[in-house]
Amino acid sequence: MSALKYRRDIDGLRAVAVTLVVLFHYQFPFITGGFIGVDVFFVISGFLITGLLLKAQSVDDFSFATFYSRRIRRLLPAFLLVSLVTFVVISRYYMDDDYYIFSKSWMGSVIGLSNIFFHGQLSQYFSADAKIISLLHTWSLAVEEQFYFLWPLLLLLLKPLIKQPKFVLIFIALWLATFALSIWYAFTDPVAAYFLLPARMFELLLGCGLALFSHRLPVLKRWQSEVLSTTGLVAIVVSAVLLSGDSVFPGYNALWPTAGAALIIYAGMSNQQSLVTRLLSTQVFVFLGTLSYSLYLWHWPPVALLNYQLVELTLPIQLGLITFAFFAAWFTHAFVENSLRYRHWTLKKTFCWLILLPCFLIWLVQLTIRTNDDISFRIPAEKRELYKIMQQQNAGDLYKACFGGPDYDFDQSETCLFGNKTADGKPNSVLVGDSHGTAMIGFVEQLVAGTPYYFLAVTKASAPFISEPNIDKAFRRDKDKQRSRALQQYLIDNPSMTVFINNWWSSYMQNPQYIEYMSATVAWLIKQGHEVVIIEDVPRLPSQSHAYCLIRGATDCDIDAVQTQKNLKQANHFRAVLEQRFPEVLWINPRRAICDDEVCKTTLDGLPLYRDDHHLNYLGSKKLGDEYLRRFENPLQQLEIKE
Template structure:
C-alpha cells in the first residue's frame, strides 16, 4: 500500500498552532489563549500516527521498531541540541539553585518525563513558570508517553473487527475526556500535565483518521466544515486566558476544531485547503517543532536576565530570534538527521538515540550533583547567593498543619488545626490535644500571609507554660479568611473551611482571634493594576469580581458576617494590616542580582505602597474601628522612613514577593505582643537595601 501523501494544509495548521503558542508566550494580549495551540498539535499527532499505523497494519508492514525509529529521528536530534545549549547558557547566567533545577529538568525531559516532573514540582510557592527554560517540554512528555503505549494498544486490537476496534478507542477517548473534565475541577495541575487527562485529545486525532479512512463523506460541505473548525481554533486563541479552567471542557472547542479542519481541508484546491497551504504558513508549519523547542528557552532567559515584563520592542526581537534559531535548527539539525538516518539500521538509530539521551542525562545530572556549579563565583558572592537562595526555599509552616490541597472537609470532614511549639502538633476537627488550655486560647485564622508568622507563635507556645498563652492556627493558603468568600481556583473549598473556623472561634476556650491574609491581593489585586485577583463570593456560582467597588462591598459584608458574632461574645480581635508587597520574588531577585553582577536594589516607597494598595488598608482600619479590633501594621516594622527595603544586613527580607523570611517574620513578635496587650509599638529603623554588599 502506498505511503500517506503529503498534505501541506496540515503543515499550515501546524503553523497556526505554533504561532498561537509563541504569541501567547510573548504576552501578546490578543493571543491570550494561544496555549490551545498545544492541543491542536495533540490532535495532529494523533491523526498522523494513527493514519500511519493503520495503513501499515492493513498492508502487513507495521513494525514497532520502524515506528520508534521514525519517532527518534524526528524528535530527538533537535531536542538534544536545544537541551544541551540551554544547559550551557544556563551555566553562564543562572544562580546555582536555578542551574541545579535546570539540570534536573533536563534529565526528566531526556527520559520523556517532563510532564510528570513539572506536575510533581508544581505547588503553592512554585517559581514563575515563565522563567523555567524547559517547562515547554511537558507537552513532549505527554506525546512520547502516548507514543509508547498507543501502537501496542492498536496492535492488541487487530484481532477485533474495525468497528469494534473503533468502539474500544472511542470508549478510551470518552473515559479520558470525562476524567479530564472532573480532574480540572479537583486537581487542575494533574489535569494539565498528565497523560490520562490529555490522551483524549490525541485520540480525537485518532478517531479523525479512522473516520477519514472509512470513506464516509462528512455531513456538511468540507469547506464549511473546515471554516467552522478554524473558527473553533481562533476563537479560544482570542478569548481564553490564564483564568480559563483548562483543559477540561474548555479544551473541547480547539480540539474538535482541529479535527474539523483536518477533515474539511483534505480536498486539494478547496478554499480552506488553499488558505492553509499558503507558502508562508506551510513554512512555519515545517519549522514548527524547532520553533516550539527554541522559543521558550529564549523567552525564559530574557525574563530571567531582565526581570521585566515584555515591552513591544522586546516582543518583536524575541519572536524574530525564535524564528531565526528555529529555522536554523530545522535546516541544519532536523532535516539532515531525519534524512541521514531514515534508512539506517534500527540498531544504529536506537544506539545513537540512547547515546544522545544519555549525554543529556549526564550533563543534567552533573549540574544537579554539583549543586549548580557554585564554584563559578568567588567565595563572598557565592555565600551571598547561597544565603538568599536558602531564604527563597525556606517555609517554616509544617505541611501537616495547613489545609491547602486538603479537601476532606469539603465532603463534611474536619479541617486541620495546628499548635505551633517545640514540635509542631496538628489535629483534625475536635480531636484536640488533651493538654490544650481550657481558656485563653489565641486562634490565628488566615491564609499563607498568616502562616509566615508561625515562628512567632512557635516561640510563644514554647515559652509559656501549659495553661498559659497558647496559639492554635487554622490556615488555608489561597483562601480569604472570612465567611462568604471563596477563591476561583479550582478545587478550593474556602467557604466550608471558613464556616468551620468561625464556629471554632466562637467556642468558650478561645479568648482572642487574630486575622491575617494577603489583603492587598484579595482587595486591591495581586498587582497595582487593580483587578488581578482571584476572589468570588460563596456560596453560589463562583463568578469573577473584577470591580474594585464590588470587592469592597463583598469584604464589608464578609467582615460583618465573621467579626460580628466574634465581637458579640466579647472576644478580642486583632487584625494584621497588609504587608508591603513587591513586584518581584525578592529572595530570588537578590540572588540573581549577585549572580549577574547587578548593583543597587529595589525599594518600595511608602507613598507608592499606600497608593497602590490603599483600599485594603483603609477598609481594614475602618473595620477595626467598627468592631473594636486591635491592628498590627507590618509597614511600621518592615519599612524605614518613606521606603520599604528588600534586604536587611545583606539578606533578603522576603522569600518571594509577599511572604517574609523567617528572620523578618520574627521582627513582628513585639508588635503582635503589643496588640494583644492593647499597646502601641514604635516603628523599627535601620533596614538596609544594599544588595551589592556581598563581600
C-alpha cells in the same frame, strides 16, 4: 480518502498552532488563549501517527524497535541542543532551587516525564512560578511521547477489530469516555487536567479517529469543504482570542480548537481547493510548519529567562524574541533535526546515545548542584555578600532545633528562647506558627527588645498550631498532629502567657475550614488565660526571582501594592471574622513598614528582605522589625505582661 499521503495544509496548520503559542507566550494583546495551539498539535499528532502505524501494519512492516527509534531520533536531538544552550545561559542567572528545578525538569524531559514532574511541582500552569521554568513547555512533548508509547500497543491489540463495523461504536465510546474524564479532571484537579495524558487523550484520539475512519467518512463536495474548513479555522482563532488562563481547561473548552483542527484536516481529505486549505498550503505556511517543532522548542526558554530577570516584554523585545526564535529554529531544523532523524540507527544505539548518555550527564549536573552548598562562583563578586545573606540567613537553618526538632518534645532550651531573660529563666511568651513563623523570629525579636518579653519559638513547616478537637481534621501527617498536641499540653502547663501567632495566612485561608480551626484555637487560648497576638504576613513576591532582585543588579525591587492587596483577600476576610469574634486580640501588620498605596518594598537600605518568594531571611526579618519600630509605636506597649 487517504490519511497517508503528504498534506501541505497540515504543515500549514502546524504553522497556525505554533504561531498562536508563540504570540501567547510573548504576551501579544488579544491572544489570551494562544495556548490552545498545543491542543491543535495533539490532533495533528494523533492523525499522523495513526496514519503511519496503519500504513506499516497494512504491509506487515511494523516494528516497535523501528518505530520508537525513529521517534527518539525525531524528537531528542533538537531538544538536547536547545536544553544544553539553555543550561549554559541560565547558569549565570538562576539561583538555588530554581537552578536545581531546571536540572530535574531537564532529566524529566529527556525521558518523557516532565509533565508528571511539573504536575507535582506547580500549583497551576499559569502561576508566576511556572513562568520562570525554562523547560516548562516540554510538558506537551512528554504527553505526546507517552501517547506514542501506549497507542501503538493499543492499536496492535485492536487490529482484529478495526475492519469490523462495530469498531466505530467501540471507538466512539472510548472517545466519549476520555472526553468525560477530561471534563471531570478540569473541574476536580485542574493541574492534573492540564499536564497529564488522561485529560488530553480525547484530543489525540480525535486525530486518531480521522485516520482510522478516513475511508469510511463521506467524501465532501467543494462547498462542504469550504464550510467545514472555514468553521474549523474560525473555531481555532476564536478560541485563541476568547479563552484565557482563567478558563476551565482542557475539558469542554478544549473541544472547540481541537474540533476546529479536526474539521480542517477532514475538509482537506476530500478537497484541496477550499480557501482555507489553499491558504494553509502556501509556501509561507508550509515553511513555518516545517520549523514548528524547533520553533516550539526555542521560543520559550528566552521568555522564562526574561521573566526571571523581571524584564517587561515591550514590543521591541517581543520582535527580537520572534527573530531569535525563528533563526534558531531554522538552524536547528536544517543542521540537527534533518541530520539525525533519517539515520538508520538501531534502537539500542539510539537509546544509548540520545537518552542514556544525556541522562547520565544531566544526573552529574544535578549531583553537583545539590551537593555543592556554595555555587556563588556563578555570581559577580560584588554581589556575593548579598547572596550569602540569603543563603546563610535562613531562620529555619539557624534555629533548626526549634523548627525541626522532635515533634512530641520540642526544644525548650536557650537555643529557642529570645528577648529579655526573665528572673527565673522561664519564658513568659511563645511564638507559634509554620515556616513563616520561623522566618518572623527576627521581627518579633526587635519588637520585644527593651520589653520584659522572653519568648520560646515553637514552629513547624506547613503545620500551624491547631487546638483540639480539630487536630485530626486539620492534619494528615502524624508528626504534625504530635506537634500541635505537644504544644497544646505545654500551653496548658504554662497558663497566662502571651502567644504570638504567625502563619502563611493567605495559603491556609484558601480553605474556609481553616478559619473555623484558627477561630477555635484562638478561643481555646483565651479560655486558658493567654494573651493572643496575631502577626499578619508579609507580601508574597510575584516570583522567586524577585528575592534576588539586588543580586541581579536591578535598581527597582518594589512590587505592586494593589496586587498585593488582592492576594490578601482571604487573609483579610480571616482577620475581619476574628476581630469581630475576639476584639481583645492584638493584630500586628508588618506590611505597614514597607507598603504604601502604590508599592511594597522588598529591600531596605540595600538589604534583601526575602530569601524566596514568601519567606523573609533572618537579617531581613530583623531589619523589617527595626523599620516598623522606627515608623510606628511598639504595639506591645498595649499589653500587660503575664506574670
